[in-house]
Amino acid sequence: MSTLGKITRRAFVIGSAAITGGVLFGYYKYKQPYPNPLTRDLHDGEAALTPYVLINATGVTIIAPRAEMGQGVRTSLAALVAEELDIDVHSVTVEHGPASKAYYNAAVLEEGAPFPPHDNSAMANGVRDLMHVPAKFLGTQITGGSSSTIDAFEKMRIAGATAREALLLAAAAKLKVDKNTLRTENGAVITRDGQRIPYTELATLAASVSLPDDVSLKPRSEWKQIGRSIPKLDMVEKCTGTATFGMDVIQPDMLYATIKVNPHLGAKLNSFNAANATAMPGVKHILPLGEVGVAVVASNTWYAFKAAEVIEFDWAKTAYAQTTEGLFESAIAAFKESHQDSQNRNDGDVDFVIGQAGDATINREYRAPMLAHATMEPMNATALLKNGQLDIWAGNQSPTFALAEAAKVSGISEENIRVHTTYLGGGFGRRAEMDFIVYAVMVAIQLEGTPVKVTWTREEDMTHDNYRPFAIARFQGVVSGSNISALDVKISSPSVMESQMGRVGLSIPGPDTTIVQAAWDQAYMIENYRVTGYRVPIGIPVSSWRSVGASQNGFFCESMMDELAHEANVDPIDMRLALISHSPTRKVLEAVAELANWGRVLPENHGMGIALVTSFGVPVAQVIEVEKTQNGIKIHNVYVAADVGIAIDPSNIEAQLISGINFGLAAAMMGEITVKDGKVEQTNFHNFDSIRMHQAPAIHCKILENGERIRGIGEPGTPPAAPALANAIYAATGVRLREMPFKKQIQFV
Amino acid sequence: MQLNVNGKQHEVDVEETMPLLWVLRDELAITGPKFGCGIAMCGACTVHINGMPARSCSIPVGQVSGQVTTIEGLGTPDAMHVVQAAWVEHQVAQCGYCQPGQIMSAAALLQVNPNPDDEAIDRALSANLCRCGTYPRIRAAVKTAAAKIRESNL
Numbered sequence: 094m095s096t097l098g099k100i101t102r103r104a105f106v107i108g109s110a111a112i113t114g115g116v117l118f119g120y121y122k123y124k125q126p127y128p129n130p131l132t133r134d135l136h137d138g139e140a141a142l143t144p145y146v147l148i149n150a151t152g153v154t155i156i157a158p159r160a161e162m163g164q165g166v167r168t169s170l171a172a173l174v175a176e177e178l179d180i181d182v183h184s185v186t187v188e189h190g191p192a193s194k195a196y197y198n199a200a201v202l203e204e205g206a207p208f209p210p211h212d213n214s215a216m217a218n219g220v221r222d223l224m225h226v227p228a229k230f231l232g233t234q235i236t237g238g239s240s241s242t243i244d245a246f247e248k249m250r251i252a253g254a255t256a257r258e259a260l261l262l263a264a265a266a267k268l269k270v271d272k273n274t275l276r277t278e279n280g281a282v283i284t285r286d287g288q289r290i291p292y293t294e295l296a297t298l299a300a301s302v303s304l305p306d307d308v309s310l311k312p313r314s315e316w317k318q319i320g321r322s323i324p325k326l327d328m329v330e331k332c333t334g335t336a337t338f339g340m341d342v343i344q345p346d347m348l349y350a351t352i353k354v355n356p357h358l359g360a361k362l363n364s365f366n367a368a369n370a371t372a373m374p375g376v377k378h379i380l381p382l383g384e385v386g387v388a389v390v391a392s393n394t395w396y397a398f399k400a401a402e403v404i405e406f407d408w409a410k411t412a413y414a415q416t417t418e419g420l421f422e423s424a425i426a427a428f429k430e431s432h433q434d435s436q437n438r439n440d441g442d443v444d445f446v447i448g449q450a451g452d453a454t455i456n457r458e459y460r461a462p463m464l465a466h467a468t469m470e471p472m473n474a475t476a477l478l479k480n481g482q483l484d485i486w487a488g489n490q491s492p493t494f495a496l497a498e499a500a501k502v503s504g505i506s507e508e509n510i511r512v513h514t515t516y517l518g519g520g521f522g523r524r525a526e527m528d529f530i531v532y533a534v535m536v537a538i539q540l541e542g543t544p545v546k547v548t549w550t551r552e553e554d555m556t557h558d559n560y561r562p563f564a565i566a567r568f569q570g571v572v573s574g575s576n577i578s579a580l581d582v583k584i585s586s587p588s589v590m591e592s593q594m595g596r597v598g599l600s601i602p603g604p605d606t607t608i609v610q611a612a613w614d615q616a617y618m619i620e621n622y623r624v625t626g627y628r629v630p631i632g633i634p635v636s637s638w639r640s641v642g643a644s645q646n647g648f649f650c651e652s653m654m655d656e657l658a659h660e661a662n663v664d665p666i667d668m669r670l671a672l673i674s675h676s677p678t679r680k681v682l683e684a685v686a687e688l689a690n691w692g693r694v695l696p697e698n699h700g701m702g703i704a705l706v707t708s709f710g711v712p713v714a715q716v717i718e719v720e721k722t723q724n725g726i727k728i729h730n731v732y733v734a735a736d737v738g739i740a741i742d743p744s745n746i747e748a749q750l751i752s753g754i755n756f757g758l759a760a761a762m763m764g765e766i767t768v769k770d771g772k773v774e775q776t777n778f779h780n781f782d783s784i785r786m787h788q789a790p791a792i793h794c795k796i797l798e799n800g801e802r803i804r805g806i807g808e809p810g811t812p813p814a815a816p817a818l819a820n821a822i823y824a825a826t827g828v829r830l831r832e833m834p835f836k837k838q839i840q841f842v
Numbered sequence: 843m844q845l846n847v848n849g850k851q852h853e854v855d856v857e858e859t860m861p862l863l864w865v866l867r868d869e870l871a872i873t874g875p876k877f878g879c880g881i882a883m884c885g886a887c888t889v890h891i892n893g894m895p896a897r898s899c900s901i902p903v904g905q906v907s908g909q910v911t912t913i914e915g916l917g918t919p920d921a922m923h924v925v926q927a928a929w930v931e932h933q934v935a936q937c938g939y940c941q942p943g944q945i946m947s948a949a950a951l952l953q954v955n956p957n958p959d960d961e962a963i964d965r966a967l968s969a970n971l972c973r974c975g976t977y978p979r980i981r982a983a984v985k986t987a988a989a990k991i992r993e994s995n996l
Binding site (some may be wrong): 162163164165172263297325327328329330331332333334335336337338341343349375392393394395396430467468469470471516517518519520548550551654669677744748752753754755756758759777778779782783784785786787791792 | 851856857860861865867868869871873874875876877878879880881883884886892912913914918919922926929930933934935936937938939940941942945963964965967968969970971972973975976977978979980989
């Protein structure tokens with residue numbers, strides 16, 4: 094059983110530190126780099142303890158309250174605490190911990206601030222800090238937006254430092270010596286004469302010392318764990334089949350279920366006939382699933398799958414567009430003033446320059462399709478209602494959303510619901526949705542006392558995703574000499590925020606900057622430059638997909654930059670450098686040019702392309718080298734330079750760049766979700782495939798630390814991959830790709 | 843029916859058409875082999891049957907004869923197989939869900955070819971999908987494991 098099992102959420106809220114046989118330490122001070130009266134007031138009124146460290150006689154436990162979905166956050170966050178606590182992160186227990194608003198993510202809303210990431214003025218940073226205040230009120234424990242390390246970097250180090258301070262005070266009291274004669278090392282307090290007192294022996298005493306008001310953090314020069322490539326805490330488990338994913342949860346006397354939900358997403362189930370299914374082997378129950386579908390509960394998942402196949406359904410239809418063409422028509426129809434969502438950039442006089450240029454204006458249209466998240470682990474969750482208590486086991490990206498949605502559907506109060514967050518077999522944004530948890534709860538409350546694991550088939554998963562939205566971009570560019578004198582960017586897409594937050598009952602007012610993410614906020618200083626977002630009315634559900642709006646807008650804008658460079662007959666890297674003054678962004682371009690040896694003589698049929706996209710505050714430049722072979726395009730090399738401000742773990746950052754790039758390449762090459770008769774057509778990996786070993790390029794990484802603040806790296810590697818590939822293919826073949834996926838026009842090996 | 847998994851004999855009472863994967867996971871609580879697609883397209887369910895790599899999601903249990911080895915039988919955290927150790931050395935796994943299948947495919951490859959070139963690695967592992975895109979480190983780990991195997995064969 095979890096060492097945290099006996100701590101109630103209530104203990105977190107009231108800030109109680111002493112627990113039976115031990116002590117909890119947490120971040121309790123709302124610290125601001127810029128003095129701010131509003132947040133100071135909040136702090137005075139709400140000094141709740143957020144526990145990150147638990148020490149008792151058996152050991153030290155660190156709570157890393159973010160979803161571990163491959164991005165290495167469990168290790169990275171634990172290392173922040175361990176560094177300040179002076180203990181080897183590999184010698185402690187690390188747990189995700191319970192769902193709690195205390196673990197709200199302060200940084201996740203920062204990206205929505207109306208300042209581009211290269212703007213680090215006092216005002217821009219002040220407003221970013223203010224974004225932490227609504228984040229705190231919302232109390233959302235969420236993993237997304239590449240924000241975990243930004244959120245944790247200060248507060249988890251403070252938690253570790255606070256614990257260390259209390260342990261020193263406890264040791265001083267115990268030994269009746271001056272605290273200043275003591276030091277800490279590797280999990281113990283050391284006296285001047287070399288006596289070692291393990292932290293575990295000081296736990297009870299440390300609970301009674303009064304915590305200091307402030308602690309100081311180690312300077313970077315003293316870091317032993319942060320800034321180093323440290324082995325992942327979950328690596329051995331994950332290589333030996335012993336890691337527990339949601340899919341692997343086993344409870345005593347558990348039953349196994351699957352679901353069938355209306356493939357017309359959002360519409361209801363009119364009726365069903367399960368006569369053929371009830372007598373099939375292993376089938377125990379056939380249950381309604383709210384108003385949208387049916388669950389089959391059996392003694393084995395496979396029996397549930399087989400029985401679900403023979404149920405006959407009469408599904409209601411949806412009112413939105415029933416075909417891919419219809420969805421794109423809705424995007425075209427939204428290019429008008431009534432649908433304008435944002436115009437965060439309007440520099441100079443774009444209309445005047447375009448009017449002057451007349452026929453010399455370069456008009457281009459780009460398109461991106463919908464995409465499924467297609468996590469390797471299909472959606473699943475296990476739930477049990479017993480004695481008024483609801484337990485949920487699931488890999489998920491937002492335990493507090495899970496609490497709220499489970500409470501809504503079951504009528505059980507959040508106090509009586511426990512969310513056990515397992516490892517996630519991929520997230521990419523999919524597991525910030527709560528449908529798979531809601532359906533498991535719907536089953537559990539109909540079978541009180543019996544734990545049920547609800548597993549979706551891959552077909553159900555693929556056809557019932559909340560997709561990366563389709564989008565269209567329209568550009569008008571004017572080139573004079575070697576410069577871009579005007580660029581007008583119009584992007585039309587459904588709003589991810591409206592669709593996704595709407596599903597958990599939240600409404601985010603104002604424009605959705607994800608529609609123009611990585612389009613309006615880039616470091617380019619073009620004299621006449623306008624970026625307008627248009628909102629397509631919500632139809633088919635759309636959602637956050639690794640790098641969100643940047644996943645399509647990076648492709649649109651950086652392909653267009655390449656087109657303009659060719660029109661102006663200038664080197665595409667030189668052209669970008671001429672438009673950028675922000676030093677960290679310039680340096681990633683320069684670094685990638687050096688890494689790729691840009692400009693070198695290439696073998697016959699080879700081509701190189703460059704793209705630069707800043708997303709989630711991280712400028713990332715990529716150069717891709719392809720070869721036109723008789724069997725299609727072969728991607729040989731990807732060179733990448735990225736600036737994360739402070740690199741917590743270089744090996745992990747490299748892994749995330751590799752991952753982000755392959756994710757972006759897969760989408761660019763072959764990713765496409767289409768709709769016919771109101772239903773998604775792709776059902777499994779045979780018709781929604783991904784990049785595979787024989788197609789995966791060598792990836793060469795350069796990590797820079799010139800940026801103004803620490804940044805997260807789970808997503809920023811993805812956006813430049815598609816345009817760098819398209820630009821490389823153009824260089825090798827002369828074929829300009831303006832629509833993803835590229836396989837529609839060109840073959841890959 | 844009888845089923846031998848990781849050297850242990852099990853008696854299972856299921857339909858003969860049930861795929862081996864669901865016998866392992868839901869009947870025997872052996873959860874290392876993963877469910878990913880159900881149609882042999884992703885490789886997450888890969889096990890060895892008599893040393894040969896097999897997609898357990900698509901093999902009816904009634905047709906299985908011989909020894910089944912899963913990732914748990916290949917090596918354990920305290921006594922890892924050379925391929926698992928190479929995976930740890932190269933810090934391959936990210937989300938980790940596909941890795942039991944990747945490792946089982948790699949181990950089967952190295953059993954018949956302890957010196958695979960890039961083409962042989964491509965051929966043996968292209969049917970194993972990884973949505974985290976860990977391929978470069980998988981390739982490096984396979985080569986490290988191969989070198990270790992060759993060393994120990996000297």
